Structures are given as structure tokens and as C-alpha cells.
Amino acid sequence: xxxxxxxxxxxxxxxxxxxxxxxxxxxxxxxxxxxxAVAADRCYFCHDAPCITACPTGIDIPLFIRQIxxxxxxxxAKTILSSNIxxxxxxxxxxxxxxxxxxCVREAAEGKPxxxxxxxxxxxxxxxxxxxxxxxxxxxxxxxxxxxGAGPAGLACAHRLAMKGHDVDLxxxxxxxxxxxxxxxxxxxxVGGFAQAELDWLLKIxxxxxxxxxxxxxxxxxxxxxxxxxxxxxxxxxxxxxALRVEGQVTEGVMDAVDFIAALRQSGDKTDxxxxxxVVVIGGGMTAVDAAVQxxxxxxxxxxxxxxxxxxxxxxxxxxxxxxxxKGVRLMFNAQPEALHGSGAVEAVEFALTQSVDGxxxxxxxxxxxxxxxxxxxxxxxxxxxxxxxxxxxxxIAVSGAGRTSVAGVWAGGDCAAGxxxxxxxxxxxxxxxAEDIHASLLG
Amino acid sequence: MADxxxxxxxxxxxxxxxxxxxxxxxxxxxxxxxxKAGWGGVVWKTLGEAGPPIVNVNGPRxxxxxxADRRLLGLNNIELxxxxxxxxxxxEIKQVKRDWPDRAMIVSIMVPCxxxxxxxxxxxxxxxxxxGIELNFGCPHGMSERGMGSAVGQVxxxxxxVARWCKQNTRMPVIVKLTPNITDIRYPARAAMxxxxxxxxxxxxxxxxxxxxLDSFSPEPSIDGKGSHGGYCGPAVKPIALNMxxxxxxxxxxxxxxxxxxxxxxxWRDAAEFLALGAGTVQVCTxxxxxGFKIVQEMISGxxxxxxxxxxxxxELTGRAVPNVTDWQYLNLNYVTKARIDQDACIKCGRCxxxxxxxxxxxxxxxxxxxxxxxxxxxxxxxxxxxVCPVEDCITMExxxxxxxxxxxxxxxxxxxxxxxxxxxxPAAKAAE
Numbered sequence: 001x002x003x004x005x006x007x008x009x010x011x012x013x014x015x016x017x018x019x020x021x022x023x024x025x026x027x028x029x030x031x032x033x034x035x036x037a038v039a040a041d042r043c044y045f046c047h048d049a050p051c052i053t054a055c056p057t058g059i060d061i062p063l064f065i066r067q068i069x070x071x072x073x074x075x076x077a078k079t080i081l082s083s084n085i086x087x088x089x090x091x092x093x094x095x096x097x098x099x100x101x102x103x104c105v106r107e108a109a110e111g112k113p114x115x116x117x118x119x120x121x122x123x124x125x126x127x128x129x130x131x132x133x134x135x136x137x138x139x140x141x142x143x144x145x146x147x148x149g150a151g152p153a154g155l156a157c158a159h160r161l162a163m164k165g166h167d168v169d170l171x172x173x174x175x176x177x178x179x180x181x182x183x184x185x186x187x188x189x190x191v192g193g194f195a196q197a198e199l200d201w202l203l204k205i206x207x208x209x210x211x212x213x214x215x216x217x218x219x220x221x222x223x224x225x226x227x228x229x230x231x232x233x234x235x236x237x238x239x240x241x242x243a244l245r246v247e248g249q250v251t252e253g254v255m256d257a258v259d260f261i262a263a264l265r266q267s268g269d270k271t272d273x274x275x276x277x278x279v280v281v282i283g284g285g286m287t288a289v290d291a292a293v294q295x296x297x298x299x300x301x302x303x304x305x306x307x308x309x310x311x312x313x314x315x316x317x318x319x320x321x322x323x324x325x326x327k328g329v330r331l332m333f334n335a336q337p338e339a340l341h342g343s344g345a346v347e348a349v350e351f352a353l354t355q356s357v358d359g360x361x362x363x364x365x366x367x368x369x370x371x372x373x374x375x376x377x378x379x380x381x382x383x384x385x386x387x388x389x390x391x392x393x394x395x396x397i398a399v400s401g402a403g404r405t406s407v408a409g410v411w412a413g414g415d416c417a418a419g420x421x422x423x424x425x426x427x428x429x430x431x432x433x434x435a436e437d438i439h440a441s442l443l444g
Numbered sequence: 445m446a447d448x449x450x451x452x453x454x455x456x457x458x459x460x461x462x463x464x465x466x467x468x469x470x471x472x473x474x475x476x477x478x479x480k481a482g483w484g485g486v487v488w489k490t491l492g493e494a495g496p497p498i499v500n501v502n503g504p505r506x507x508x509x510x511x512a513d514r515r516l517l518g519l520n521n522i523e524l525x526x527x528x529x530x531x532x533x534x535x536e537i538k539q540v541k542r543d544w545p546d547r548a549m550i551v552s553i554m555v556p557c558x559x560x561x562x563x564x565x566x567x568x569x570x571x572x573x574x575x576g577i578e579l580n581f582g583c584p585h586g587m588s589e590r591g592m593g594s595a596v597g598q599v600x601x602x603x604x605x606v607a608r609w610c611k612q613n614t615r616m617p618v619i620v621k622l623t624p625n626i627t628d629i630r631y632p633a634r635a636a637m638x639x640x641x642x643x644x645x646x647x648x649x650x651x652x653x654x655x656x657x658l659d660s661f662s663p664e665p666s667i668d669g670k671g672s673h674g675g676y677c678g679p680a681v682k683p684i685a686l687n688m689x690x691x692x693x694x695x696x697x698x699x700x701x702x703x704x705x706x707x708x709x710x711x712w713r714d715a716a717e718f719l720a721l722g723a724g725t726v727q728v729c730t731x732x733x734x735x736g737f738k739i740v741q742e743m744i745s746g747x748x749x750x751x752x753x754x755x756x757x758x759x760e761l762t763g764r765a766v767p768n769v770t771d772w773q774y775l776n777l778n779y780v781t782k783a784r785i786d787q788d789a790c791i792k793c794g795r796c797x798x799x800x801x802x803x804x805x806x807x808x809x810x811x812x813x814x815x816x817x818x819x820x821x822x823x824x825x826x827x828x829x830x831x832v833c834p835v836e837d838c839i840t841m842e843x844x845x846x847x848x849x850x851x852x853x854x855x856x857x858x859x860x861x862x863x864x865x866x867x868x869x870x871p872a873a874k875a876a877e
Contacts, residue, residue, distance in 0.1 A: 037513075041513060044793045046792075046793040047793070047797050047810075048794055048814075050814065109834070
């Protein structure tokens with residue numbers, strides 16, 4: 001008999017392929033032309049617009065929206081992409097509710113911002129559907145730069161360098177490029193193989209040689225890269241996962257949320273992805289929400305996100321919290337994991353309840369036992385090994401200026417670098433700015 | 445609820461909202477539906493002389509411009525007068541007037557500029573029992589090429605002549621519909637009055653090309669790759685129409701001449717404005733063509749509510765704004781205002797700043813935190829910031845109290861009225877008595 005939502009344990013195929021497909025459909029379906037025109041018309045074309053300031057890549061949002069409104073979405077796309085070459089993905093995954101759309105004056109005026117993210121997607125999708133790559137390379141400089149990590153930071157860096165006329169070797173440890181765009185984001189945010197399509201489109205600039213399955217500390221060494229290249233950019237992300245320090249040595253049914261998400265993204269119809277009947281996700285960030293929501297969409301009967309602090313401290317935005325709640329995920333606040341119970345497989349998670357007193361988290365003395373046959377750890381990622389000789393800050397690569405590391409000729413950006421929010425859009429900004437700095441220092 | 449019943453040239457209607465001569469009034473079917481919806485009267489679509497019916501183009505007849513969300517702001521047409529046989533129209537007019545005796549039934553007429561042509565058609569119209577006639581001297585397209593419509597309306601002597609013929613040949617009140625495609629609307633209005641017309645109606649449509657197709661390079665609406673200027677109407681033309689109505693209302697030579705106001709009336713508010721500038725009734729077309737006949741219900745309820753709130757009768761509203769329409773030279777130059785920004789209402793879009801800084805008088809400061817404040821020393825009170833602000837009443841123009849110093853000019857604001865005619869900079873100024 002096939003599994004259903006009540007089948008105990010961690011099993012695949014709780015829902016049929018059709019239901020799963022419907023559950024994982026595009027979270028924000030693209031605008032059609034008329035919808036885009038109506039949405040674009042709401043933009044006030046603010047002076048020195050707050051949305052631009054709020055965008056980590058500084059996209060000229062009023063200009064691109066006006067270009068949509070006047071029937072030239074291709075020009076709008078070029079405006080977007082000239083600031084943010086991954087504008088297509090950012091249109092899908094940016095927490096716009098805490099960035100551009102939060103800053104939109106219409107949010108202040110009526111609590112309903114211009115839907116900048118969806119407009120951006122309309123523009124970039126239009127251009128990409130036409131197969132147009134709107135940028136050309138400058139005359140060759142004869143310089144060769146190694147970019148390690150083909151995630152958002154590495155891609156943005158590689159593209160900008162290629163545009164400036166440099167040749168780029170782009171390395172990635174995984175068999176595919178894209179980084180978290182390909183492996184780390186909820187499937188319903190980027191449907192239809194968009195991450196790979198965007199990557200292919202980006203590489204059309206030319207001058208970028210890709211080398212997959214090449215990891216720093218494995219096939220690559222920083223010293224060798226420095227010898228063979230004029231500069232090195234590290235956009236290696238955070239390959240490690242923070243450990244969950246609790247009592248109990250139960251391991252069956254316990255996994256990292258990032259692995260669960262990656263498996264989902266690499267699966268076809270997702271009927272092969274096992275999920276528990278009672279899932280507990282530990283953590284309070286976007287990864288926790290992405291994992292919890294997808295567990296629910298796969299057919300888990302009960303899914304709980306347990307976060308040790310209060311709602312206001314949760315790094316997942318209120319929008320993400322509401323999304324999770326709307327899908328039937330229970331949000332449990334002020335619950336600190338203490339122990340995993342179970343003989344063999346996990347059966348329950350014991351939480352100590354907390355409260356925040358003067359900014360300090362205190363235990364109340366009460367505990368809660370939440371039944372679980374699957375526990376997903378989403379308590380943060382960490383740098384997986386330190387590239388030799390590089391100084392760290394707060395467990396990440398220390399950088400100054402536009403991503404300069406402690407080692408001459410080596411830059412870093414994205415999640416692996418200290419500072420900044422761990423967002424796709426921030427990574428793009430850092431990769432782009434590092435490329436500009438590399439260019440200036442090589443040709444300066 | 446306020447009494448909206450109207451007596452215009454002795455023609456009674458339950459409200460001042462008439463449908464203008466146009467496609468909505470081309471046949472009994474539409475007009476009866478309009479009356480059921482509540483319209484106070486109609487001006488039947490223009491009749492031509494007996495004979496082979498008018499031929500229209502068989503491609504698009506309308507072009508348009510749009511605002512946000514494809515809201516129709518301006519409509520342009522190249523349709524001619526009725527293309528149905530004269531006797532069919534006359535039969536239907538008679539039947540509808542018989543069935544709806546309390547509604548105004550005006551018949552629009554356009555025949556060649558020969559007395560015989562008018563003599564021939566007037567008795568036929570009179571026989572229908574219609575309440576009045578409207579002489580179509582306005583249509584700027586098609587018929588004007590044949591010496592009718594605006595070709596007549598642009599020559600005051602013709603207007604006077606035809607109006608006189610009509611007055612001599614019918615007992616019905618005569619309304620002359622004026623074209624705005626002239627330089628000074630007062631001349632045709634005076635001519636109509638001199639010819640004995642009982643009233644004028646205005647404006648007819650404005651010669652226009654709504655857009656050019658940038659692929660085919662044809663004006664729109666395009667007929668097999670070519671376009672011809674059409675007649676423009678709809679909300680976009682209202683300001684032009686209001687001014688022309690006011691010009692006639694305040695012209696000493698035509699003062700008191702009844703006016704039926706036309707041009708972009710879309711809501712009760714638009715209608716009230718025409719009435720305040722001297723119109724006795726208003727005529728509506730584009731709004732009905734855009735939204736259907738039902739809109740008259742909002743016009744009726746809105747105007748009634750307004751009159752009730754103002755404790756005013758319809759008659760008291762008519763012409764109420766006319767004394768306040770004056771020439772520039774009589775505007776009070778001692779009325780000094782400054783822009784004031786309500787910081788609580790401000791949403792910090794900065795449009796006022798961009799407009800003032802780039803295109804006006806650099807009188808708005810942008811301070812840290814996107815705080816926008818007015819620099820009174822530069823503000824000339826042009827009102828552009830008010831006009832571009834997306835939040836109603838966020839920026840207002842506040843008068844400087846007499847006796848205070850205007851920081852821009854350094855001069856004390858005078859309490860007394862003072863205008864250009866007595867201003868020291870005016871070489872032709874007369875010394876104040």
C-alpha cells in the first residue's frame with residue numbers, strides 16, 4: 001500500500017506526483033503584460049528613491065518600472081541586470097518585504113507597496129525568454145582570474161570580470177553551478193530549472209571557463225591558484241553545518257535542513273524524497289522556513305518550526321513566517337532544544353521553554369516534548385575549512401573594502417565573507433564590487 | 445433629496461443630465477434604455493436631409509488615450525451623423541417622446557447651408573413632438589469637408605444665418621451647438637444669439653489625432669493604413685470645455701444666454717462644475733460610452749447629496765462660479781501664499797522636491813531622513829508641489845497673514861486688494877484713487 005500523510009516514519013511518496021506538482025507550483029506566478037502595466041503604474045517615480053537605497057545591489061527601480069510601464073521590459077531588464085546580473089533569481093528569492101518593498105513609499109502610504117519583485121521578474125523573464133544577453137565584453141586585458149565558487153557571489157564576480165575583458169576560470173565543488181540558487185532555495189521559489197537557465201544565460205557573456213567538481217582544499221589550492229592567475233576571488237559559501245548540541249545520540253531521522261532542501265531541488269517529481277509524518281525543524285531563519293514548508297508540501301502530517309527566541313528575533317521575515325503558517329506549519333517560539341528522544345530512530349524532541357529578560361535568554365524551567373520522527377537542523381552554516389593562510393573574523397573570511405582578504409591578490413564575497421546579510425542579493429553585490437576592485441587593482 | 449428637475453428653454457426634464465447627440469442616442473432601443481436608467485433627456489443623434497443614408501467607414505471609428513489601468517481619458521471618433529434613413533429616425537423619435545413625455549427630447553440636425561434644406565426638415569422634426577432642436581455646427585470631421593458641421597460653426601455669419609432660418613421656420617426652441625475648433629468661442633456664441641438662437645451647447649469635439657502607430661506609421665484609428673483627424677472628447681477635454689462655457693457665461697454680449705454644457709462630464713462633480721459656470725443642463729456622451737447608461741444614477745445621487753449638503757437649489761448652483769471668473773489683470777497680487785507640507789501625511793516620495801528643484805524655484809529642502817520642507821525665501825507659491833504630490837491635502841497653499849513679511853520679497857504683505865492695473869511695474873497702471 002502506498003504511503004499517505006498518516007504513514008509513520010520517514011517515507012517517500014506520501015502524496016501523488018500530481019498533488020506534489022501543484023503544491024510546489026510557482027509561489028508568485030509571473031505577471032502577464034497587463035498585470036505588469038497596472039502594477040508598474042503604481043510607482044511614483046520617487047526622487048532619490050528609498051527602494052534603490054534599500055536594494056543591496058542598488059538597482060534603479062523607478063527607472064526600470066517606468067521602462068516596463070512604457071512597454072520596454074527588455075530595457076527594464078538591462079537596467080536591472082547592469083546592477084544585478086542575477087536579477088532574475090533575486091526577483092524570485094529576495095525577501096523584498098524587508099528590502100525594496102518595505103522601503104516603498106506606498107507601503108507608508110497605504111500598506112501596499114509596488115510589487116517590485118514581481119515587476120523585476122516580468123522584465124528579466126521577458127529578456128531571458130528572448131534569449132538576449134545584453135552585455136558585451138570589453139577588449140581583452142590579458143589578465144586571468146580564478147573565481148572559486150559558482151554561487152551568486154562567484155557568478156556575479158565572474159560576469160563582471162568577463163565584461164571588463166578579463167578571462168575567468170570559474171570553479172565549483174559540486175557537479176553543477178549556481179550554488180545556493182541551485183541547491184539551497186525552496187523549490188516553489190524557483191521553478192522550471194531557472195537556476196541553470198540563468199547560469200547558462202549568464203555565461204553567454206563569454207570568457208568564462210567553468211570547472212565543476214573542483215573544490216578548494218581538494219582539487220584546488222589557494223597557492224596554486226595565486227600562481228596561475230592574476231587574482232583570486234573566493235565565493236565558496238558556507239559548506240559546514242552548525243552542530244546541534246543536545247542530549248541523546250539519536251541519529252536516525254535527524255538530518256540537516258540544507259541537505260533536505262538540496263535533495264528536493266535535485267529531485268524530479270519529488271515523490272522520491274522521504275519525509276517524516278511528524279517533522280520538527282529547529283532554527284529560525286529562511287532555511288528553517290524553506291525546509292518546513294517543503295516538508296508540509298511533501299505530505300508531512302505535522303510540521304513544527306521550533307525557535308529558541310521570540311518571534312521578533314526570528315531572522316525569517318514576517319512574510320516568511322506567515323507563508324509557513326498558511327501552509328499549515330506550526331511556529332513554536334521560545335523553545336530551546338534540549339534532547340532527542342528515541343530508541344533507534346528519533347521519536348520526540350524535548351524543548352526547554354525560554355523567555356527573554358533584558359535581552360538575555362533565560363530558561364523558564366518548563367519543558368515540552370514534541371513528537372517527531374524527523375528532525376531537520378537549520379541552526380546555521382559555517383565555513384567548511386579555512387583556505388590556507390587567510391585571516392578569519394567571526395568564523396568567516398575577514399575582508400576589508402570591496403572584499404579584500406588578508407592575502408594579497410585574493411578577494412572574497414558572499415556567505416563565506418564576514419559582514420553583510422546572507423542573502424543572494426548581498427552576495428551578488430559583493431561579487432560585483434569585488435570584480436570592480438580586482439579590475440581597478442589589475443589595471444590601475 | 446434635492447429637486448433636480450430642470451426647465452431649460454421651457455423644456456422640462458427630471459434632471460439636468462442629458463445624453464449628447466452621439467452613438468448612444470442613435471435609435472429608440474438605446475434611448476429607451478437610457479431613459480429607464482434615469483437620464484433626464486437626450487439629444488438625438490444628428491439627422492441629415494432625406495435621401496440616400498450617410499455612409500460611414502467600415503474600419504475603426506474610435507481612437508483613444510488611456511491613463512493608469514487603461515482608464516479611458518480621451519476618445520476620438522470619425523463617425524459621421526446618423527446613417528439610418530431619416531424616416532426611421534423620425535418615427536422612433538415620435539414614438540419615444542410619446543412613451544416618455546417627461547423626458548427632454550432634442551433633435552440634432554445637420555443639413556446643407558441652404559435655407560431650403562432647413563425648411564424641408566424642420567416641419568418633419570416638429571411633427572415628432574420633439575421638445576427642441578440642436579443645430580450641429582460642431583462636428584470637425586467628414587461632414588465639415590462637405591460644408592457642414594464645424595465648417596459652419598467656424599464662420600459666425602453662417603451661424604447667425606442658419607439660426608435665423610431655423611427660428612423663422614419652427615416653433616421649437618433652437619440650440620446652437622458650437623465647435624471648439626476656433627480661436628475665440630465668444631464670436632460664434634454672439635452670432636448664434638444674434639441669429640435668435642435660444643441657447644448654445646458646447647463644446648463639440650476637438651480636432652485631433654489620438655496617436656500614431658509606430659509600426660505602420662498610420663494615425664489611429666487607422667483605416668487601411670491611413671487616418672483622418674477625428675473629434676476628441678472625454679475627461680481630457682473638460683478643462684477646455686469649462687473655459688469656453690465660462691467665456692460665454694461672462695461675456696457681456698451673451699450674458700444670460702442659456703448654455704447646455706458638454707465636454708468630459710464623467711461624474712456628478714464634473715456636472716456641478718459646468719452648472720456652476722453657467723450651464724443649465726449638461727450633456728454626456730463619452731462617460732456613457734465607457735461605462736454604460738447606469739452612471740447617471742451616481743450623477744443623480746451625487747448632485748443631490750451635494751445640493752443638500754450646501755442647502756442650495758439647482759437654480760442657485762447654476763452660474764454661481766461665473767462672477768469669480770475674471771481676467772488675469774484683476775487677480776489679487778497681494779494674496780501671498782506659501783506651500784506647507786504636512787509631515788504626518790508625507791510619505792517621503794520626494795516628488796515635490798524633484799519638481800521644485802529641477803523645474804521650479806528650488807524652494808523645497810530635502811533634509812536627512814527624507815524630510816521635505818519649504819524654504820519660504822524661495823517659494824513663489826506656484827502650486828507645482830501640490831499638483832505632483834500623490835497624497836491629497838499633504839501639501840497645501842497657506843496664505844501669509846497681512847502684516848507679515850514675505851521672506852522671498854522682504855515686503856510686508858498688504859491686506860488690501862491690489863492688482864496689475866494699479867501695479868507700479870505696469871507702464872499702463874492708473875494711480876490708485
